[in-house]
Amino acid sequence: MLGKTAGGLFWMFRYLERSENIARLVETGQRIALTRPDTAEGEWASVLKTAWAHDAYLEAHDTIQGDVVVNWLLRDRDNPSCVLNCVENARTNARLVRTGLTREVWEAVNECWMTLKEDLARKVQPKDLPRVLGTIKQRSAFVRGALHGTMLRRDVYDFARIGTFIERADATARLLDVKYYVLLPSAAGVGSPLDNAQWEMILRSVAAEGAFRTLHGRTRTPRDIARFLILDGRLPRSLAFCYAKIGDNLGYLESDYGVRLPSHDQADAICQHLQQSTIDSIFETGLHQVLQDFLRRNAGLAAQIESDYRFMQ
């Protein structure tokens, strides 16, 4: 396949994943704003930081206001990573790689764009927000479903999956890093309602509140939450899960092409590092430092894949 096509698939799925992650963050932010209005401004600020949209937002606005933040994250064209731009970029990449996609996948992403272009054509009214956020998540799931159900398991599929998990690992690590201070062991002693709200925000942002309850009951400790999101290979948005998948898909490419490339070594190293870590060792090194280090290596791997598989000239 063409290098350009591999790059297009990789980015198409990164953008789709991003749109879904942003929708979930907005959902969480909105919930906290409604249930704990005193802390809303601070929560919106961390939502913006997690979505990497904080600095640009403050360049364009003087104050942090819920409705403005929501608009910024969903549809303000001055925010390159707003959902509308993500979905449009995903669809542009899909057009670019149209010959590599099945009709089902193409139609799913095209319909995702058509629907959201309509839903996000004007400012979303608060009463419509839950429905629109639901649509964003659902449309992204439709594309993923079409990919699973109709695409040949070969290089085309691998690049789509690798893009998905690079983006997802990045989002989960950033979410944790923005909130790392509420997860430090010292914070456990505080146990204030504020901290609980923030723990809840973390879990909701990765759609893992129910999963966590299933595994840990009603007792929440920051240590368990951190371990769950970083090391639990059963949680589809954990760093360990993402890297197991990246390792698998890079492995398929290695055996398909019969060539081992630098990106394989890099991915294996990150994977092993995660496997050998315990939550104690992570806190010992420093949660913030571990996450910063992870984000750097994740971005480095993405760049290496891009060069190994000739996405660009």
Place this chain on the structure above:
Amino acid sequence: MADDTLFDEMFEPDGSVREAYRSFDSWFAGADPAELRAKSREAEAVFRLTGITFNVYGQAEAAERLIPFDIVPRIIAAREWAKVSRGIEQRVRALNAFLHDIHHRQEIVRAGVLPVEMIARNDAYLQQMIGVEPPGGIYTHIVGVDLVRTGPDQFYVLEDNARTPSGVSYMLENRETMLHMFPELFAGNRVRRVSSYPQNLHASLAACAPKQCEQDPVVAVLTPGIHNSAYYEHSFLADQMGVELVEGHDLRVVDGRIAMRTTQGYKTIDVLYRRVDDDFLDPLNFRPDSQLGVPGIFDVYRAGGITIANAPGTGVSDDKAIYSYMPEIVEFYTGEKAMLENVPTWRCSDPDSLGHVLDNLEELVVKEVHGSGGYGMLIGPTASKKDVREFRKKLEARPGNYIAQPTLSLSTCPIFAKTGLTPRHVDLRPFVLVSPNGIDITPGGLTRVALKKGSLVVNSSQGGGTKDTWVLEEE
């Protein structure tokens, strides 16, 4: 029902239904108009979802538009088609012989049939092609011959598209849509299939592989990119043929061949179906500012390292001044009279003709020699006085830039409108594949229809629509 000065393809002047349409007519009579309207809307939704759109330059909003689709098929009887397709085959054979000749000995000029300036002053003529032998001797691998009809047996060629004819994806998708919406309609009619076009295209291109190709030929489609108006078609054809869709920046010269950048390194291409204009093909040999081409591809081509389809320089024969010589060109190379007629054409470069044209502007259609897409033309009978005045000035300033033709009473075919069936003017673009194995014409082609009442302009860029085109099997 029909205006009796015009030829309607469905209805006789007395309102009775012509034979080819009888089965359709009885189906239509039994159909519920509300349901047909719903199906019409459904078709539009399918086109939008599939992405069968064309891009409009310079319009940021609604940059992707749909070409309106009409659900009434345009039906051609087997006997009519047999005659038309023989004429097309003859014309395409002549076109290839002509293109070979003008890049070699120019016998047609020596014989005094074609004035040398028709070639020498033709912007599309490429000096660089002189003496080049394209693989398999084919210049026009893919041709679209635009036809109009004025009577039961009267077809005219309106223009030849030997450069990069587009629209074949609409021909295929229109049929798919009709099969999907009205399966019962096909049960009562034996309609010749068009769906093998992509395989035929692939086989035809592969048969033109260059001598340096030693394995199964690798074919690719070259597109200017996703912003091109026909991008959908480029990706559609690549997808249907199962080949890569490449852009200039995916390609480079490697060891004297053209190769594409894949995830596993550079891979050689043997045949490039290019949808990029000559000027932009190679910045080293043509326009140096082109970002769309491949530096050095023309040198590889001359050395026999790649087949470019269509060959560079084929645009010469799309020129409307050359068109006016087509009857002579066909006769010169085939030794037979042209079976398909040209529309009578005045060359404004000729002072007598110019005088006639200027005296009769209100009744004529005047076209730019190099124009396409329905732009830069004057339709005398429907133009305003002001438009005619302004066009007259342009024509007097550069007469050699124009040709003029009488306004033909193009045939009509009904469309399904709010009020029921109502006649609209149509044209037809059949698609022709040429390879050393022969000439293959897909039965039918793309019917374009002017949706505005009385309008003769069928171009999609100017509000035209399309129809599924049926050629019936012989009884």
